[in-house]
Amino acid sequence: MEQSDYLPLQEPTFFILLSLANEPRHGYAILKDVEALSGGKIRLGTGTLYGALNRLLDQGLIQRSPNGVASHPGKPRKAYQLTQTGLRVLQAETSRLNHMLSAARLRLGETHT
Amino acid sequence: MEQSDYLPLQEPTFFILLSLANEPRHGYAILKDVEALSGGKIRLGTGTLYGALNRLLDQGLIQRSPNGVASHPGKPRKAYQLTQTGLRVLQAETSRLNHMLSAARLRLGETHT
DNA sequence: GTCTTATATGTCGTTGGATGACATATTCAG
DNA sequence: CTGAATATGTCATCCAACGACATATAAGAC
16 A cells, blocks of 8 residues: 555545644644644635544544543544554645646746745 | 646646646647656556547547548558647646645655655 | 558446535534 | 534535546658
8 A cells, every 4th residue: 555545635635634733633623723834725625624623534644633632512523543544645735736736837937935 | 727637647637647748649649748748657558548549538628630641550540739828737736736745845855866 | 462550539338536515513602 | 591612523516637538640660
């Protein structure tokens, strides 16, 4: 299994992995984080989110992380973290994005950005 | 209809539009151009290509272009070109890609590129 | 002349991730 | 007690991508 077998990532999946890049988070926290991270442009539906989390678990790109014990509203939290594979996939996807932008600059004639 | 209604673009669609950014091309030429443009990494299947071309026609992102009269092997060529809408969508997608990379740099801690 | 290769367009069934609607549970503030 | 924010989850549907297959033509090799 190479990381390229998981590419390309779709937008929601990309942001979910990115949200977990530095620290473990539970689902709802990912939801809010992605919204902030994208400047409010991306609002994950819960169907998209929890579907993706289960798929990513199956694929081994994320894994369960010990839940904090703090009291909080709502159903019990489930925290997740990136696996090494997940990180590699995220980096590979970032690289792919860079290649696409290089190609776009060539054809659309932008100097940089 | 805003250009954002067509986003995000999938990889094949993005490269097809990009291939038409500067000059009209027929399907098979797009196939070869995308392969070159991506450094050989992306090889469109014909199902993907012709399916996408018809969809993009429906959506008004591309339009038929007068066919050259040159003799050539194979079935008669059908040339396509970007519409103004198509160009705007392509630019919007490029912008979206840039935002994603900005977010990735923040979280993955890359200095640039 | 025929065979192969490159060119060229097309159809079709399947898959897989995204999406929106809906359901459920808990804590806290007013 | 009621509503809002928090929190997880299911389900049916949609749609672009994908791979396999089909068809046609021109040119060059032999």
